[in-house]
Structures are given as structure tokens and as C-alpha cells.
Amino acid sequence: MARPVWSGTLSFGLLNIPVSLMSGERRTDISFRMLDARNNAPIKYERINAETGEEVPWKEIVKAFEYDKGSYVVLEPEDIKSAAPESHDAIEVEGFIEANAIGPQYFEKPYVLVPAKKAEKGYVLLREALEQTGKIGIARVVIRTRESLCAVMPQGKALLLMMMRYPQELVDVNEYNIPEGARSEYRITPKELEFSEQLIETMSTDWKPGDYQDEFRERLQKVIKDRMKAHGVVRHAEEEHEPAEGTATNVVDFMSLLQQSIDRNKRTPAKKASESKAPAKKTARKATKATKKTTAAKSHRRKSA
Amino acid sequence: MGTHVESTGIARPRRSAVATPSRFTSPDRIVYPDAGITKLQVADYYRAVAAQLLPELVRRPLSVVRCPDGIGECFFQKHHASKLGANVRAVPIREKGGGTEDYFYVDDIEGVIDLVQMGVLELHPWGAHVDDVEHPDRLIFDLDPGEGVEWKAIIAAARDIRARLSAMGLESFVRLSGGKGLHVVLPIRPSADWTQAKAFCESFADAMVEQAPDRYVATASKAKRGGVIFIDWLRNSRGATSVTSWSLRARPQAGVAVPLAWSELGRTRSGHDYPLSRAARRARTLRRDPWEGWTRAVRQKLPLGS
Numbered sequence: 001m002a003r004p005v006w007s008g009t010l011s012f013g014l015l016n017i018p019v020s021l022m023s024g025e026r027r028t029d030i031s032f033r034m035l036d037a038r039n040n041a042p043i044k045y046e047r048i049n050a051e052t053g054e055e056v057p058w059k060e061i062v063k064a065f066e067y068d069k070g071s072y073v074v075l076e077p078e079d080i081k082s083a084a085p086e087s088h089d090a091i092e093v094e095g096f097i098e099a100n101a102i103g104p105q106y107f108e109k110p111y112v113l114v115p116a117k118k119a120e121k122g123y124v125l126l127r128e129a130l131e132q133t134g135k136i137g138i139a140r141v142v143i144r145t146r147e148s149l150c151a152v153m154p155q156g157k158a159l160l161l162m163m164m165r166y167p168q169e170l171v172d173v174n175e176y177n178i179p180e181g182a183r184s185e186y187r188i189t190p191k192e193l194e195f196s197e198q199l200i201e202t203m204s205t206d207w208k209p210g211d212y213q214d215e216f217r218e219r220l221q222k223v224i225k226d227r228m229k230a231h232g233v234v235r236h237a238e239e240e241h242e243p244a245e246g247t248a249t250n251v252v253d254f255m256s257l258l259q260q261s262i263d264r265n266k267r268t269p270a271k272k273a274s275e276s277k278a279p280a281k282k283t284a285r286k287a288t289k290a291t292k293k294t295t296a297a298k299s300h301r302r303k304s305a
Numbered sequence: 306m307g308t309h310v311e312s313t314g315i316a317r318p319r320r321s322a323v324a325t326p327s328r329f330t331s332p333d334r335i336v337y338p339d340a341g342i343t344k345l346q347v348a349d350y351y352r353a354v355a356a357q358l359l360p361e362l363v364r365r366p367l368s369v370v371r372c373p374d375g376i377g378e379c380f381f382q383k384h385h386a387s388k389l390g391a392n393v394r395a396v397p398i399r400e401k402g403g404g405t406e407d408y409f410y411v412d413d414i415e416g417v418i419d420l421v422q423m424g425v426l427e428l429h430p431w432g433a434h435v436d437d438v439e440h441p442d443r444l445i446f447d448l449d450p451g452e453g454v455e456w457k458a459i460i461a462a463a464r465d466i467r468a469r470l471s472a473m474g475l476e477s478f479v480r481l482s483g484g485k486g487l488h489v490v491l492p493i494r495p496s497a498d499w500t501q502a503k504a505f506c507e508s509f510a511d512a513m514v515e516q517a518p519d520r521y522v523a524t525a526s527k528a529k530r531g532g533v534i535f536i537d538w539l540r541n542s543r544g545a546t547s548v549t550s551w552s553l554r555a556r557p558q559a560g561v562a563v564p565l566a567w568s569e570l571g572r573t574r575s576g577h578d579y580p581l582s583r584a585a586r587r588a589r590t591l592r593r594d595p596w597e598g599w600t601r602a603v604r605q606k607l608p609l610g611s
Contacts, residue, residue, distance in 0.1 A: 039457045254469055257515050263509035 006143050008150065010113065010126075010159075012093035017115060017122040018093070021143075021161060024110035030220055085147040091161070093137040093152060102136075102151065105170055109163040113152070123159065130154045310529035327421055336426065340559045342581060347553065348421045350581050354588040355414040357564075358428075358551040362417070365430035366396060366408040366438060368546045373424035376555045383546075389414050396435045401544065426555045429546035433495065437470060440495035441502045442603065444508070445547045447537035448487045451522075451530050460570055462521065462534045465488045467567065469513065476602040479567060480550050482576045483560035492603045499543035505607055506538035539611045545588025551588065553581060563587065566595040 002021035034043040046265070047056045063080070064072035115123035130136060130153065137152035149164040179186070183193075267300070332345035351358065372379040385395040392415040395407040410430075411417055417428070432441040446459035446466055450459050463479050466489045470477045478490045497505070510523035513536055521534050526534035540547045546553065550564040560577030561584035579587060 010533075039455065040461070041457060149485040254512060254516055255472065257512040258469075258508060261515070262505070265504050265508050 004114070005111065006141070007116070008089035008091065010091045010093070010139075012137060014124075015122055015126070016090075017126065018119045019116060019123070020114045021141075022112045022114055024112045024160065028214060028217060030217060030224070084145050085142050088140075088142040088147075091139045091141045091150070093139045096130075096135040096137050097132070099134050099136045099153065102164075104162045106167075107151070107162045107167050111161040111163065113159040113161050126152075126158050127154045127157070130159075172256070334375070336372065337557065337559045337581075338375060339450065339557045340580065342559055344424075346423065346581070347426065348418055350553070351417050351421060352414060352583055353585050354551045355417070357588050357591070358417070358549070359391060359414065361550050362428060362430055363412055364410055364435050365433065366398060366410055366435060367431070368429040369420055369530040370427035370429070370555050371424045371427040372426050372555050373450075378427070379426070379555045383408060383544075385529070389423055390416070392416040392419045396438075398438055426553050428549050428552040431544075431546055432541065437495055439498055439543075440540065441497070442495040442500060444490040444491040444493060444502055444504070444506055444607075445540045446491070447482065447540050447547060448489070448496050449528060449535040449537050450486055451528070451533050453531050454534055456573070456575055458520070459487055459534060459576075460573070462536070463489050463570065464567075465517075466513070466536070469509070470514065470610070473587065473608055475605055476598055477568055478564065478596045478602075480562055481560075481573060481578055482548060482556035483552070483562040483579070484556055484576050486576050488562070492599060492605070493607050494604050497607050497609060499541075501609055502607065503538070503541045503543075505609060506541040508535040510538040551584065564595045569595065 002022060004022055006021040009016045010019045035041060047058075047061065048054065049056050062066050062074050063077075066072050113123075125185070136154075139152055141148055141150050149166055151162045153162060154159050218242045230232055270298060306489045319343070328346075329348065332343060332348075334344045336342055336344050336347055366383075368381055368383040370379050371382055385393070389409060392413065393408055393411055397405045398408045400406050400451045411420070420428070431438065432443045432445065434442065435440070448459055448462050448466075454606070467477050467479070470489075470491060475491060476495075478492070480488045480490060482488055485515070487525050493502070507523070510521075514521045519533070521536050522528065522530055523536050523538060525535075525537075525539065526532075539545060550562055554560045554561050554562065554577070556577065558577045561579045561581060561582045563579040563584055
């Protein structure tokens, strides 16, 4: 099983539930590496002093805030530490609100809460209570050094923890040019509205998330596979992506090549090859080896560079 | 003598009770004319790197490259002769064609110095111990570049092999050959016999070729083909040998076969990056074993059959 992102307690009032926070999403982006086209070596980054052009060792690097173009204030590690939240090991529920009171733009990233051993009762209790009341909990959680706003909500048998955005992180829609007037100002007739509503009605369907797939990614994966088949791979290309189940069968697979090779060599053991009925390839090898040794025995000048 | 790097986990042998000081003649004879290196300098070099050289060398049957008149005229020797010196030991080994012959090995640096006295420059141990010559405990893929292969491509090939082995749970190590190429060294627990070990290496090399036929060959007859790298798996036959870490090569540049950490490989420029003087300096200033993890890796098992 995957490793927890965080563990601690989920608490509200007098109830404390030991939980682990598990990732609720899976990144499926295909990432690319940059290589030098001339020899396929990976490109690496260096930390270079912009003035001297020399590489800067890590111990000489400090953090600074650029308060004006070209003007910096250097921060000591303690400065940053003093502002950081005290490290919490609790998700403190600060209040409960109506489940549909929060706009979707506030939700950022899903995690799954998993109860620790013997914490199942409290977990189910909270889940049932939230279900019954139609509420969700609003809480704060500190993961590594960052404090985040989050919501605890039931979903089926599980409790989800949704990371949330602070309102400061959201752009007010009024900053953009949005048509604000009533529909009469745009001369929308009841007939037009009715027609549109009907159209929507006929296109209505059930929400089946499985129907939607990242088609760009699939096409890209196919292109990559074709490339690998056509040109062989450049070093360890197999790390590039995690293939979905059952799709990796026709990529160039070293292990199966090795197995085939082992099986082939089993049918014609090397031992017998040195005797009379050897396949041509094997005898050639033996012969070259033999000559190599004898010539070497006389004057050793192999591969003189 | 610098830091003592115990890369193979074998206790540093010091059976000095039997080591007799030997005669050392013609110390000023020039062995490497281009580099101006004398026979005495060769002996001094081997003494200086003894702590690093010996763990991989002692108590293994040896083939040596002797150049009694310097690197012009050299020859291989694998059978014992009493004139090799008092500190060079004999070990009877069954020959391929039947019968038994005396091979030889050394126990300590005095044995190496005796060999240097007899004009030896290169040391090529078996991949097996004298106590158990039928079961190899290290396998070597020698990467031998054809004409026009860039050094970067050889590095890439070594990394390629390492990644493939690692996918099988096998840890491998790299060294510059001191000549044109690289060795990827795979320590194993001595349980498979030579036939099995060799078959594995052949299959491995063949699979590498099958996956990238434009870059690799695995047949000796194609080895000299331009633009490709010959993955020499034949070093893993019974009786075949490879040059050992810290051995000099009998080539004009006086290159040394130098073990590297994988992280150092990217900064190398050729297989003979370390001529005698630079290799000696490296041995003296090494702070940690470039083959860290070797003691763990000697227990790994070759995946056979299935």
C-alpha cells in the first residue's frame, strides 16, 4: 500500500480519531527529460552566479525576497521558521457547515482519511453523523511546513479530506469582463430560453466518470511506444511513465529478451558447442578466442592505442 | 601508504612469515620509454597501491603480461615456473584438454614485487579463488569499442549494463580498463559453475545486442566492427582472465585499470585517464572505497534458469 502523506489525529470536541492521510489522486502526466540531441546525454542544471558565471555551492546559497526589481532582503532560516506554523499532528475541526455551501473553486486536491487500528468506531461515527446532518467539517492541517485549509467530508464508506484554497488565492470573477445585465437587456425571448432548456434536456445523461479519458496522453503514449519499437531505446527510457495495467506488453522488454536468450542457449549448451556438432556461430567464437590467446602468447600487443 | 580500502572484504593478507625479501635487478631499466618510467618506479607504484590492489588479487590464479625488455616485446604467462620468485606460489589446476598443470598466485605484495622483478606489468587474476577454482565469484563485461565509438557512448553502455543488472537485483561496479574501454564487474556468490556463469553472461550480452543492434555486438568475429561496442562476455570462461583493479597496462601511456564510483564515470574522458602517477595519487588520497557496497554485493546470486 502507498505510504501515508501524514499521520496524526482528526479531532473535534472531545473526539480524537487517529488517522493517516493518503493521497487521493494519481498523476498521470507523461513527463519528458531533456537530452542533448547529439549524444543523448541528459541535460543538467547548475546553480551559477549570474555575475561571475561560476558554480555556487549549496552552502553559499541563501534565500531572499525580491521586494523591488533588483532589490532583495535576505532572510535567515530562523526568520522563515518563526513564521511557519507550529508543527501540528492534528486536524482540528473548527466548525461544521452545509455540504453545498462551498463553491467548487475552493477545493484543490483530494486525500483519503484512513483510520488507524482500533479507531474504526470514531471514524464510522463521524462519517454517519456527517451523512445524517448533510454537513462537512472545516479544519486546518499542517503538512510539512505548510498550513492548509481543508474540508472533511463523507463519501460512500470513506471520509475524504479536501485541501482547500484560501479566498486570497482565488481571483474575483468581477476582475474580468462578465455580462452582468438581466436577460431582457440581451433580448432573450422566452422561446429561445425554452428551446435551449429543451436542448439541454435531450443531451442530459448520467455522470459516468469512466467515460472520460485523457486522450492526448493515450495518443502520446502510443507515439512513444512506436518510437521505441522503431528505433530502440535510448538508455533507460522505461522509467518515463507508469504504464496502465496490461498495456506494457509490446514495449521493448529486456527481461523477456533475456529470458528468450537464456532459453535459446539452454537448447545449445555452451559445453557441447566446443565439440564437433557445434553451430557455426559458436565455433567462430571459439576459434577467434583460441587464436587470440596463441598470438598473445607470442607477442603481446593487443589493442595498442 | 594512504587509506586502507578493503574493497573485497578479504582481510588484507600479511603472511609475512613466509615472505622472503627478493633480489631486485636493473632498477633503472626504462620500462615505458614514452613516459620515462623505470622498473623501480613500477615496483614502487605497486607497493604504494598495495592496500587497494591486494584484496582483489591475492589467492587467485594469475595470468600476467611480462615485458622483460620494456613494453615493446610482451607475452602472456599463465603457468608457474620456479624462476618467478620465492613468493609466487604454485597451484595445480586441471587443464581443459585433460591433465593438470601448475598455475600460480600470490599472497602478498612481496609476491607482486617478485613478478615485477621478472618483468611483469599487467596482473590478470581469475574470477575465482585458488581454493575453489570451479566456482567464479566475479563476472566481467568488458566493453571494447570499435573504431569511431565515442567515449560517451561507452559510458552509456556501461550504465546500460548496470541498469539491466540492477533490474535483476544485481549490483555491479565499474572500472576503467587502463586501455581503450571499461569493465563492468559483477560480484556473485561462488555457487554457479563456469558453464552456468558463462551461459548467463552470453545470454545477457545477446539480449543487449538484440535490444540495440546498432550499438552493440557480442560476437568476437564482429568485435572490430566500426561504430559499435563489443560486449566481451568471453572473459567469463573457465581459465579466461581480465586485468585487475590498480594493475598497470603494457601500453605506451602507462595507463592503470582504476575502479570508479558510478558517480565518477561521467567525468572520465578515456579508459586510460589514470596514468601511473595519477593513479598513485588517487590511491593515496582516496577517502572512501569507490566500490562501496561490494561486501554486500558478493552475496548476490545469479538468476539461473527459471
